[in-house]
Amino acid sequence: xxxxxxxxxxxxxxxxxxxxxxxxxxxxxxxxxxxxxxxxxxxxxxxxxxxxxxxxxxxxxxxxxxxxxxxxxxxxxxxxxxxxxxxxxxxxxxxxxxxxxxxxxxxxxxxxxxxxxxxxxxxxxxxxxxxxxxxxxxxxxxxxxxxxxxxxxxxxxxxxxxxxxxxxxxxxxxxxxxxxxxxxxxxxxxxxxxxxxxxxx
Numbered sequence: 196x197x198x199x200x201x202x203x204x205x206x207x208x209x210x211x212x213x214x215x216x217x218x219x220x221x222x223x224x225x226x227x228x229x230x231x232x233x234x235x236x237x238x239x240x241x242x243x244x245x246x247x248x249x250x251x252x253x254x255x256x257x258x259x260x261x262x263x264x265x266x267x268x269x270x271x272x273x274x275x276x277x278x279x280x281x282x283x284x285x286x287x288x289x290x291x292x293x294x295x296x297x298x299x300x301x302x303x304x305x306x307x308x309x310x311x312x313x314x315x316x317x318x319x320x321x322x323x324x325x326x327x328x329x330x331x332x333x334x335x336x337x338x339x340x341x342x343x344x345x346x347x348x349x350x351x352x353x354x355x356x357x358x359x360x361x362x363x364x365x366x367x368x369x370x371x372x373x374x375x376x377x378x379x380x381x382x383x384x385x386x387x388x389x390x391x392x393x394x395x396x
Contacts, residue, residue, distance in 0.1 A: 197220055197391070197392045198219065198220055198221065198387065198390045198391060198392065199354070199390045199391070199392055200357055200363075200364045200365060200390055201222050201341075201343070201363050201364025201365075202219075202221040202222055202223075202364055202365055202366075202367065202387070202390065203221065203222060203223035203224075203225060203254065203296075203315075203317070203343055203364070203365070203366045203367070204216045204221050204223070204224055204225065204366070204367045204368070204369050204383070205225040205254075205256060205278075205345075205366055205367070205368050205369060206225060206226075206227055206234055206256065206368055206369045207224050207225060207226055207244075207369040208226070208227070208234040208236060208369060209244075209369075210243075210244055210247060212369040212383075213244045213245070213247065213248055214247055214248065215383075215384075216251065216369075217247075217248040217249065217250050217251055219387045219391075220250060220251075221251055221387070222251060222252065222364070223251055223252045223253070223254050223275075223276065224248070224251045224252075224253055224254065225253075225254035225255075225256045225278060225369075226241060226244075226253065226254065226255065226256060226272075226274075227256050227257075227258075228241070228255045228256065228257070228268055228269070228272055228274075229256070229257050229258055229259065229260055229268070232258060238271040238272060241272050241273075245273070252275040252276065253272075253273065253274040253275050253276075254274060254275065254276045254277070254278050254296060255268065255269050255272055255274040255276070255277045255278065255293075256277075256278045257277065257278065257279050257284075258280065259281075260279075260284075261284065261287075262284050262287035262288045265277055265279070265284070265288065266288075269293065274293065275293070275294075276293055276294050276295065276296050276314065276315075277293050277294075277295055277296070278295070278296040278297075278298055278317065279295065279296075279297060279298065280297070280298040280299065285297060285311065285312075285313070294313075294314035295312070295313045295314060296313065296314060296315045296316075296317055296343070297311060297313040297315070297316055297317065298317045298319060299316065299317070299318060299319070300318075300319050300320045300346075301318055301319065301320030301321075301325075301329055301346045301347075302320060304318055304329075304332055304333070304336065305332050307336065309336075309338075309339040309340075310339075311340070313340065314341065315340070315341045315342070315343050315363065316336060316340040316341070316342050316343070317342075317343045317345060317366050318333060318336075318342060318343070318344050318345060318346050319345045319346055319366075320345070320346035320347070321346060321347075322346075322347065322348075322349070323346075323347060324347050324352070325346065325347035325356065325360075329346075329347070330356075330359050330360055333360040333361075333362060334359070334360050334361055337360060337361040337362055337363070338361070341363035341364075342360065342361075342362040342363055343362065343363060343364050343365060343366045344356065344357070344360065344362045344364075344365050344366065345365065345366040345367070345368070348365050348367075348386065349385075349386070350385035350386045350388070350389040351389075353365060353386055353389055353390060354389070354390070365386070365390075367383055367386060367387075368383075369383070
């Protein structure tokens with residue numbers, strides 16, 4: 196099983212999501228390791244989840260930590276990337292050994308410079324369809340960055356949007372289990388299944 200494009204799944208907080216995503220061969224799985232935030236994954240939880248997995252890279256996701264807090268936090272996790280959304284923090288993280296995923300809302304992406312020291316640019320902003328103007332902006336950004344699109348993606352439009360924007364791939368959101376061991380995968384699965392490579396020759 197393989198996917199047609201690069202996929203990151205964010206905010207994974209349970210083994211059901213983690214194993215499903217690994218089985219679907221997503222490229223990156225993100226975990227919230229910022230204390231006092233919903234869905235926080237402790238170092239112990241992280242090890243318990245990832246010991247079952249093979250294949251994807253791991254992302255430490257942050258919302259409001261300073262560069263110092265981020266540097267301290269990731270010491271307890273075996274992650275491959277850090278994800279942030281604060282431009283000031285990005286400037287002070289330039290010396291980290293981990294590559295950075297920079298998260299930006301679609302409403303503010305037009306103001307982004309083209310020379311940020313990042314590995315991926317992740318565009319968020321809800322499920323509303325992308326406008327022609329937004330598609331043009333993302334296309335311009337894609338000439339300078341590997342863009343991961345979370346905004347405006349559905350299972351019906353995902354391939355067309357990737358083609359029109361020249362994005363590197365997409366970003367999806369994990370979710371809570373309905374009860375331990377039971378998960379509703381409808382939205383996540385619909386998009387991933389739309390991206391599955393057809394093995395039939």
